[in-house]
Structure formats: C-alpha cells, structure tokens
Amino acid sequence: MKPVRYFILIFSLFATLSFVARKNTHIGRAVNDFQLRNTNGTSTSLASYPNAKGFMIVFTCNHCPFAKLYTERFNQLNEKYSKLNVPLLAINSMDTFVYEEETFKLMCDKANSEQYLFPYLYDNMQTVGKDFHAEHTPHAFVIWKEAGKWIIRYSGAIDDNGEHPELAKPMMANAVDDLLANRLVQVPETASFGCAIFYRK
Amino acid sequence: MRHFKVTSLIFICLLLVANIHAQTYQALRIPDTLSGTTFNLVMKDTFKQILTGQQTITGGINGDFWGPTLIVNKGDLIHMNVRNKMNDTTTLHWHGMHLPAVMDGGPHQTIPPGVLWQPFWTVTNNASTLWYHPHLHEMTVEHLMKGLGGLIIVRDTDEAKLALPRTYGVDDIPVILTSRRYDANNQFVVQNVSYGDYMLTNGTPNAAVSLPKQFVRLRILNVEIERGYDLGFSDNRTFYVIGNDGGLLNAPVPVTRVKLLVGERVEILVNLSNDAIGSSFDLKAYNSNQAFGFPGGEPNTSGQFGSLLNNIDFPVLHINVAASTANPITALPSILINNTYWTAANATVTRNIAITNGQPGPASVPFNFDNVSFAINTINKTVQKDAIEKWTVTNNNVFGHTFHIHDVEFKIVARNGNASSVGAYESGWKDVMYVPRNENVSFVARFTDYADPIHPFMYHCHFSNHEDGGMMGQFVVVDTTQTGTQTVFNENDFVVYPNPASSRLFVKFNDINTRAYYIRITNILGRTLMMLPQPELSNGVDISLLPAGTYFMQLTDLKTKSTVVKKFVVE
Numbered sequence: 001m002k003p004v005r006y007f008i009l010i011f012s013l014f015a016t017l018s019f020v021a022r023k024n025t026h027i028g029r030a031v032n033d034f035q036l037r038n039t040n041g042t043s044t045s046l047a048s049y050p051n052a053k054g055f056m057i058v059f060t061c062n063h064c065p066f067a068k069l070y071t072e073r074f075n076q077l078n079e080k081y082s083k084l085n086v087p088l089l090a091i092n093s094m095d096t097f098v099y100e101e102e103t104f105k106l107m108c109d110k111a112n113s114e115q116y117l118f119p120y121l122y123d124n125m126q127t128v129g130k131d132f133h134a135e136h137t138p139h140a141f142v143i144w145k146e147a148g149k150w151i152i153r154y155s156g157a158i159d160d161n162g163e164h165p166e167l168a169k170p171m172m173a174n175a176v177d178d179l180l181a182n183r184l185v186q187v188p189e190t191a192s193f194g195c196a197i198f199y200r201k
Numbered sequence: 202m203r204h205f206k207v208t209s210l211i212f213i214c215l216l217l218v219a220n221i222h223a224q225t226y227q228a229l230r231i232p233d234t235l236s237g238t239t240f241n242l243v244m245k246d247t248f249k250q251i252l253t254g255q256q257t258i259t260g261g262i263n264g265d266f267w268g269p270t271l272i273v274n275k276g277d278l279i280h281m282n283v284r285n286k287m288n289d290t291t292t293l294h295w296h297g298m299h300l301p302a303v304m305d306g307g308p309h310q311t312i313p314p315g316v317l318w319q320p321f322w323t324v325t326n327n328a329s330t331l332w333y334h335p336h337l338h339e340m341t342v343e344h345l346m347k348g349l350g351g352l353i354i355v356r357d358t359d360e361a362k363l364a365l366p367r368t369y370g371v372d373d374i375p376v377i378l379t380s381r382r383y384d385a386n387n388q389f390v391v392q393n394v395s396y397g398d399y400m401l402t403n404g405t406p407n408a409a410v411s412l413p414k415q416f417v418r419l420r421i422l423n424v425e426i427e428r429g430y431d432l433g434f435s436d437n438r439t440f441y442v443i444g445n446d447g448g449l450l451n452a453p454v455p456v457t458r459v460k461l462l463v464g465e466r467v468e469i470l471v472n473l474s475n476d477a478i479g480s481s482f483d484l485k486a487y488n489s490n491q492a493f494g495f496p497g498g499e500p501n502t503s504g505q506f507g508s509l510l511n512n513i514d515f516p517v518l519h520i521n522v523a524a525s526t527a528n529p530i531t532a533l534p535s536i537l538i539n540n541t542y543w544t545a546a547n548a549t550v551t552r553n554i555a556i557t558n559g560q561p562g563p564a565s566v567p568f569n570f571d572n573v574s575f576a577i578n579t580i581n582k583t584v585q586k587d588a589i590e591k592w593t594v595t596n597n598n599v600f601g602h603t604f605h606i607h608d609v610e611f612k613i614v615a616r617n618g619n620a621s622s623v624g625a626y627e628s629g630w631k632d633v634m635y636v637p638r639n640e641n642v643s644f645v646a647r648f649t650d651y652a653d654p655i656h657p658f659m660y661h662c663h664f665s666n667h668e669d670g671g672m673m674g675q676f677v678v679v680d681t682t683q684t685g686t687q688t689v690f691n692e693n694d695f696v697v698y699p700n701p702a703s704s705r706l707f708v709k710f711n712d713i714n715t716r717a718y719y720i721r722i723t724n725i726l727g728r729t730l731m732m733l734p735q736p737e738l739s740n741g742v743d744i745s746l747l748p749a750g751t752y753f754m755q756l757t758d759l760k761t762k763s764t765v766v767k768k769f770v771v772e
Contacts, residue, residue, distance in 0.1 A: 063286070065247045066258060097726065099288070100315045160386070162248060162256050191386050193258050195246045195288050 026133055027188045030149040034128045036091065036121035037104060039111040044119050046150060049087060054144040054179055056081065056088040056172060058158065059134035062110050063101040064195035067137040069162040071114055077173060078118040086142075086176050088118045093129025094137070095200055126199050139192035140172040144179050153179055156190030226409035226519050229402060231370040232351065232377075233264070236272040238279050244293070244312075244335075244349060245286040251406060255387040260287060260347030266404040268351030270375055271333070273324050275357035280321040285312040290337065291344055293318070295353070296464065297331035297446055297610065297632045299649075302656040302678070303719065303734040305607055308338040308577060309656065310734070317746070318732045325650070326610070327448035327538075327630070328360030330375075330420040330466045338577065338673075341665040342426060346391050348404060350424060352377065359538050360449060366418040366470070366530045374410060376421040376484070377403050378430060378461075378517055380510060395427040395666060396497055396508035402518050409481075409519035414473050415529030418443070419484070421469065423461045427664045428488075428497035428510070429601070429635070430517065433458040434471070435483040441533060444468030447610030447630025449537040454625045458487060462496070462603045464633040464663030467626075474531060476522040483516040494601035494638030496664065540629065542612040543645040545620075548591035552582065554604075556596045556636065556662075556672075567670030568602070568662065574671030575661075581674035582660075585681065586652040594634075595641035602667065604642070605633040607658035608678065611646035618643075633663050652680035655762060690715070690763040697754055701770035705741035708756065716759040723753045735759070747771045 038044040046055065056077060060067045078088035094102040104122045111120045123129050132141055132152070142154035154175035159168035171190050178185045235241075242263060248256040249265040262268025273279055283293050290313045294306035303310070304320035312318045331353040335344035352375050356367075366372035380397025382390040402408035423430055434440065434457075441453035446466050453470060461467055476482075489512050491498035501507025559568030566574065573581065584590060591614065594604045610630035616622035617640055627634070636642050654677055661673035695710045708717065717738055722731040730752075736742065744752075749771050757764040 064288075065245070066256070094288075097728065098314050100728070157386070160255050163250065167254075191384070191388070193386065193388050195258075198288060 025189060026152050026155055029152050031131050031143060031152060033150065034123075034131075036123055036128065039104075039108045039116070039120040039122070044089065044121055049085075051085050052087060052145065053085045054142060054153070054176070055150075056086060056176060057132065057141040057143060058088060058090050059093055059129060059132070059137055059139045059197065060090050061092050061094045061099075061102055061137040061195065062106050063099065064137045066162055066194040070138055070158055071116065073158065073165055075115075075117045081173075081176055084180055086180070089121060090116070090118055091121045091123050091128055091134075093123040093126050093134055093197055095126065095198055096124065097200070098198070129197055130199060134197055136192045136194040136196055138194050139197075142172060142175045142179065142185075153185050154188055156192050160190075226407050227405050229374075229408040229410040229518065230405045232267060232375060232403060233269045234272050234369055235269045238277050239282065240271055240279065241282045241284075242268065242293070242351075243284045243286055244291060246288055246347075249348075249404070251401070251404075252383065252387045257383070257387050257389060258347075259389075260344065260349040262349060262351055266348035266401075267377060268333070268349070270352040270354060270369070272354045272356065272369070275324050275326060275328065275355055278321065278323045281319065283312060283318040283320070285314055285316055285318070288314060289340070289344075290314065291335045291340065291349070292337045293333055294336035294607075295331065295333050296605075297326065297329065297466075298322070298353070299325050299608060299610070299651075301651040301735060302608070302653045302658050305658060306333070307336050307607065307657070307659050310732075311337060312732065313729055316729050316732055318734075319736070320734050321737070324355060326355045328357040329355045329444065329446070329448040329630075330422065330468055331355060331446075332422055332424075332466070334424070336659070338575065339669045341669050343391050345424065345665050346381070346389055346426070352420065352422060354420070355448075363449075363534055363537060364530055364532070365443070365534065366416055368526070371526060372413055372415065372530065373418045374412070374420070375403065376419050376518060377424055378421065379424045380428065380508070382508070393505040395506050395664075396425070396511060397428075398509040400510070400515070400517055407519075408517075409521060411521045411523040412471075412473055413529060414476055414478055414522055414525040415531055416533065417471050417473055419469050419471065420444075420466065421461060422466045423463050425463050425497075426666055427463060428508070429460060429462045429495055430486040430497075431458055431460050431488055431491065431495075432467075432517070433485060433487050435485050435516070438471070438482075440472075441470040442467055442626045443470055443537060445627060445629035446632045448540075450629040451538065451540055452536045453533055454628070456626050459626050460635060462633065462635045462663070463665075464603060464605050465631075465635075470533060472533070473522055474525075478522055478524055481519060481521045484518040484520060485514055485516050486510075487514045488512060489514050492637070494599075496601055543589055543614075543647060544612075545591055545614045545643065545645055547589045548645050550584075550588055550590040552590060552592045554592060554594045554660075554674075556594065556598045556602055559598060559600070559667075559672075561599075568598070568667050568672040569670075570672065570674050573674070575668075575673040575675075579675065580657055580677050582676035584648045584676055584678045586678050587647065587649055589645060589647045591643055591645045593641050593643040594636050596636045596638055598638065601635065601637045602672070603633050603663045604636050604660065605663040606646070606660040608651070609646040609648055611644035613642060613644050615643040617641055648678045652678045654679045690758040690761045690765060692765045692767065694758075694765070695756065695767075697767045697769050701772040702744060703772055704743070704745040706744050706754070706769060707741040708738045708754075717756055718759040718762060719755075719757040721755040722747075723755065725751050725753075744771060
C-alpha cells in the first residue's frame with residue numbers, strides 16, 4: 001500500500017512541476033495546400049515544390065518582439081534543409097485589419113531590409129493559420145508528404161531559447177531529422193508561445 | 202528499503218526543482234523614471250529573461266516587465282500619450298488618481314491595438330504613491346500577470362518641506378511585490394492560478410538591494426493576483442509607516458508588522474543607522490499561521506488556491522547595508538502633515554454593500570456585491586457631486602477580500618462598527634482596504650470636482666480574479682445643479698479646418714459654449730487611430746503622426762452626448 005501512495009506523490013510532483021496540460025493534439029492531421037502572396041512578388045503553394053518531402057511551416061509576423069528573434073535562424077534552417085527537400089515557409093496570419101504593422105507592404109519592406117532568404121507569405125484571409133490552428137508568432141509546424149497528403153508531424157516551438165540560439169535545443173529541426181531518417185518523431189509536440197494570433201470571426 | 206529509495210527520489214526531485222530556482226541574489230531592478238508634464242507610454246507584447254533557459258513572454262510598458270515610475274507634481278496639468286502596441290485590446294487605469302471618469306482608464310476606455318489614447322488632467326492628489334495598470338474586464342488577470350503596470354509618485358510642497366528620504370533608487374526605493382507560477386517552458390501560468398510560486402520584486406527574482414546606513418524610505422505596492430503580505434523584517438526591527446495609499450499620515454506609526462493586501466501601498470521608513478556596513482537582513486512576508494481567510498494562508502502547495510509560498514514565511518527583498526550617502530536622513534520626523542479627515546458624522550449618505558456568492562460548487566455564481574455581478578451597461582450607484590458618503594462593506598462570506606473605489610481617497614472610520622478597531626497603520630487616506638472574513642469595514646469619502654452622468658467609476662475587489670469574475674460595480678457622480686437646456690448637436694454646429702490639414706486640426710463650434718466630450722479619429726477602413734477624452738481644443742489636435750490620407754473625426758459633444766462624424770484629409 002505504501003509504495004503506491006508514494007508513487008502517486010511522485011507522479012503528482014512531476015505533474016505539477018514538469019508537464020504542461022496538452023490541448024487536443026493536431027499531430028497526424030492532414031492540412032490543405034494553399035496559395036499565398038509571396039513578398040518576392042510571386043504566389044506560393046506547397047505544390048510549387050514538386051520535390052518537397054516535407055516543409056517547415058513557421059507562423060510569424062512583422063512586429064512581435066519574440067518572433068523577431070528568429071529571422072537569422074529561419075535563414076539557416078531554410079539553407080540547410082532546402083537542400084534536403086524540406087524548405088521553410090514563413091506565413092503571416094495576423095489580422096491585418098487590426099494590426100497596422102502587419103500589412104503586405106510592410107512585410108515586403110521587412111523581407112527586403114532584413115534579407116529574408118525564405119518565402120514570407122501573406123495569409124490575408126487567415127485561412128491557412130486556421131487550418132493549422134496556429135496560435136502564436138512564432139508557432140512552428142513540420143508537415144510531411146504521406147500518401148499524397150500533407151500530414152502534421154511536429155507542432156510547437158522552433159527551439160527552446162529565443163535569445164540565445166547557441167544554447168537552444170532545436171526541436172523543430174530535430175523533428176525534420178527524425179523524419180528524414182524515417183524515424184518516428186521523438187518529440188512531436190511542444191508548447192508554442194509568443195504573441196497571440198487572433199482570428200477574425 | 203523501498204521506503205528509503207522512494208524518499209530519496211522525492212528528495213532528488215526537490216533538489217532538482219530547487220536548482221532551477223537557485224537562491225543566488227539578483228540586483229533589484231529599479232524602474233526608470235519619467236517626469237515632466239507629458240508622458241509617452243507604449244504598451245507592448247515582449248519577453249524577459251527571468252529564469253535560466255527560455256525567455257518568458259511578458260508585457261511591458263516602455264520596457265519588458267513593469268513600466269516606468271511616473272513622477273508628477275500636485276497642481277500640474279499632465280498629458281498622457283498611451284499607445285497600445287499589444288496584440289490585444291486593453292485599458293490603462295490611474296489607480297488612486299482623482300480625475301474625470303472619462304480619463305480614468307476603467308473597463309469602458311478600451312484601447313484597441315495600434316490606438317493612441319490621450320487622457321489629461323490636473324493632479325490634485327497629495328504627495329503619495331499611486332500606480333497605473335490595465336483594467337479590461339475579464340482580462341485584468343492576464344494583463345497584470347504579463348507585467349503591465351507602473352508606479353506613480355506624486356510630489357507636493359508639504360511633503361517637500363519634510364526631512365524625508367526622497368532620492369529615488371538611493372534612499373527612496375520602490376518595492377513592487379508579486380509572484381508567478383511557471384510552466385515547463387518558463388512561461389507564466391495564467392489560468393486557474395490565484396498565487397505564484399516564486400517571488401518577483403520589481404520583476405527581479407531573489408532580489409537584493411544595497412541601502413545606505415541611514416533612514417531609508419520604501420514605497421511598497423502589492424500587485425499580486427490574490428496574495429496578501431504580512432510584512433516585517435527578519436530581525437523583527439521596528440519600522441515606521443509614514444504613508445498609506447493616498448498620502449502621508451499625520452505622524453509616523455511604529456510597527457513590526459504591516460499587512461499589505463492587493464492594490465494597497467504603504468510607505469515606510471526603516472532605520473539602518475545602527476547596522477554595520479556589510480551586514481544584511483531581509484524584508485519578509487510573515488504569512489504562516491494567518492487567520493483563515495487571509496489570502497495566501499491556505500495550506501495547499503499546488504493547484505488553483507495553492508502555492509509554494511502559501512502559509513510560510515519567506516523573504517521578498519534581501520537588504521545589504523552600505524555606506525551612508527552625503528546628506529543622509531538620520532532622524533525620524535515626529536510629525537508629518539496635518540490631514541483633515543472626514544468623520545462618520547460628516548456623511549450625509551450611507552450605503553451598505555454585502556460581499557455575496559462565491560461558494561464552492563459547480564452551480565455557484567462567482568463572488569459579487571449584493572448578489573449582482575458586474576454588467577458593463579449597469580450603473581449600480583449614483584452619487585451627488587460634493588456629497589460626503591459613508592460606505593460599509595460587510596464580509597460574512599467564505600474568504601477575505603479587498604475593496605477598492607476609483608475617483609476618491611477615503612478614510613476608514615470603523616471596523617465592525619468600532620472606530621477604535623481601525624489600525625493606526627491604516628489611519629491615513631486609503632483607496633483599497635482589507636475586508637477580512639466576518640468583518641464589516643466603513644469608510645467616508647467626499648466625491649468632489651468631476652461629475653459625469655454617463656461615464657462611471659468602478660468599485661471592486663482588487664483581487665483581479667475576483668474583479669474579472671464580476672465582483673465589481675459602477676457609480677456615476679452627478680451634478681444636479683447643472684441643468685441647462687438640451688439642444689440638438691448636428692453637423693452644422695461645427696467646422697473642422699484646415700482641410701486638407703498637415704500637422705494640427707482645429708475644431709470651431711458655432712456656439713462658443715459647446716464643448717467636446719470625446720473625439721475619436723478613424724481611418725477610411727474604420728480602424729480607430731486616436732482617442733481623445735474631453736479634449737481641450739484651443740491648440741487644435743496634433744495629427745502630425747497620421748500618414749497622408751482620408752480620415753474621419755467622430756465628435757461627441759458634452760451637453761447632448763450626440764456624435765457627429767466629419768471627414769478630413771491629411772496631406
């Protein structure tokens with residue numbers, strides 16, 4: 001009897017201190033292809049990349065201080081994984097009616113001035129953000145092509161240290177590595193946090 | 202054997218947890234100051250390195266957690282430029298400040314993202330420690346938890362004459378007390394949390410400060426969600442309460458403990474003259490073994506009403522004694538200022554408010570007043586301008602609460618009907634009072650200067666989870682001596698010029714007695730860009746920040762409260 005009680009005690013200690021309450025998981029769910037305006041003047045969809053095995057889809061925006069920390073990492077991740085047919089697409093799903101700083105014009109200015117080497121896409125109608133259930137900027141997803149469908153295989157944070165990339169554990173990249181090696185994703189879901197994405201009703 | 206192993210495992214777990222929050226002191230952050238008569242405040246989503254590892258998402262006003270200390274002078278006309286650059290709508294309330302309701306920043310003065318809100322008023326408060334914070338209904342917990350808020354120090358000539366410490370950050374130290382619970386990603390836990398697990402003093406974990414060997418003034422504010430602090434020093438030294446929420450007491454009050462509930466401020470003097478340089482002691486919360494109903498006295502260590510800081514004594518600020526400054530304060534003033542307080546006998550109106558509901562159970566209604574929950578369009582009380590009123594708040598309920606009222610500073614005149622039960626430490630002007638379980642508390646206040654039959658002030662429990670839950674009411678102050686004939690206000694009654702405009706936009710009323718009650722400037726998409734409560738229009742409206750384009754001015758007049766829209770062009 002006693003050991004059982006202690007087990008419960010230990011478990012509850014971990015439950016309160018170590019784990020976050022999980023919402024409904026989106027891992028394993030299919031997402032739809034999309035067609036969005038790209039700050040490079042073109043229009044981009046998943047089908048624009050016929051050789052892609054998967055994508056890193058990162059929801060980000062112009063003004064969020066925490067999201068801004070990741071620009072250089074997006075360049076590096078895209079550089080590394082595009083060659084392995086897993087490109088990075090950055091999508092801005094912020095409500096441009098509410099947030100003046102999130103207009104397409106300002107997205108283009110930012111992509112130019114900060115030398116984005118990855119596509120920066122404008123989710124004007126917020127449909128892609130809603131389809132992914134993107135909650136914050138940044139919110140990272142890894143989707144993988146399985147039987148002709150795009151399946152979410154990772155959702156959450158890009159890594160675990162916004163300000164100090166050199167100290168960060170790269171959870172999103174680890175998920176891509178797992179998928180490229182035909183392994184199960186070790187950590188398929190982490191918490192995303194940053195600036196909240198509010199959806200128009 | 203098995204017993205031993207499991208116990209060791211628990212011990213190791215606790216050590217690991219303790220390691221994450223190692224007890225190495227960090228220098229107490231002293232918020233920057235802003236002074237003058239125009240204050241630019243930008244509210245934003247941001248982040249802060251609080252723990253090791255991942256940064257914590259926070260909210261900041263001009264910074265990353267908790268805003269600048271505003272230093273204002275009694276008698277000055279001050280202008281606030283509040284810009285909301287957060288993703289979320291919010292409000293900014295000037296807690297303790299006596300000002301028109303439409304400038305007050307309560308739940309009605311919502312500031313949408315991107316908007317510039319420009320309230321202004323003449324400071325009539327006495328020298329005191331006030332503060333500012335968001336007050337959006339049902340979002341107060343979340344916005345306060347992010348760290349949005351700041352201190353206001355009001356200075357005046359009476360206080361300036363006294364030999365008191367007042368060198369900010371040197372011998373006059375802001376001490377803003379709160380705590381947070383963190384999740385596994387170092388983020389604040391916001392939902393279903395009444396108490397944090399780890400202290401943040403001025404946003405600093407494990408805070409320590411060096412103070413000079415002389416009399417030092419601490420301006421202490423409780424910005425918890427629910428926790429009260431029973432404050433004292435680790436060596437049980439006597440210290441002196443010199444000020445309550447609304448200003449200085451008549452004379453210092455010696456104490457060894459002082460309770461400080463959410464929203465309350467206390468100014469204290471501490472004598473460090475007899476301490477050795479290099480010695481140290483702690484300002485502590487003596488929260489163990491409090492009477493039931495004291496918030497934070499519950500025994501649980503986790504869950505909605507539990508915390509690692511509940512029902513224990515814990516340090517809130519480590520103090521290292523350093524050399525004295527050039528012109529130290531070395532003596533305690535025997536008297537401070539001469540307050541003229543209202544007494545119960547002055548009151549011409551008496552009101553009774555009962556704390557109701559909040560019983561545990563699935564079908565229960567959250568805590569409220571007189572069985573009525575806050576409703577944004579319901580005015581609960583109407584007060585005549587200049588009336589002196591006595592309000593008695595009765596708590597025959599399950600737990601302790603606070604009671605805060607906007608617009609006025611009040612005098613507590615009785616606890617449980619006895620004037621003698623009011624503590625000397627709470628004998629000054631107050632705007633928040635502790636209403637313990639099984640007590641009733643009475644205050645007297647005079648509602649001067651600002652009448653507005655439409656725009657209400659609030660009264661509420663300052664536990665932000667309780668106010669978000671509906672433990673809040675609204676009152677208007679009306680001036681029945683001002684009748685005047687109601688006329689129609691329409692688009693022919695004023696012109697907006699020049700059109701097109703470039704830097705300033707002027708409004709000319711046909712009737713010189715017409716006054717603007719509210720101006721809202723929107724762009725062609727309908728997005729609000731500027732909100733100007735009761736603007737003074739003789740110098741026009743500064744529109745220099747608006748890009749070229751077509752805009753609309755929605756002008757509401759003071760007398761009829763009718764709104765007329767006019768188009769104008771910025772070139």
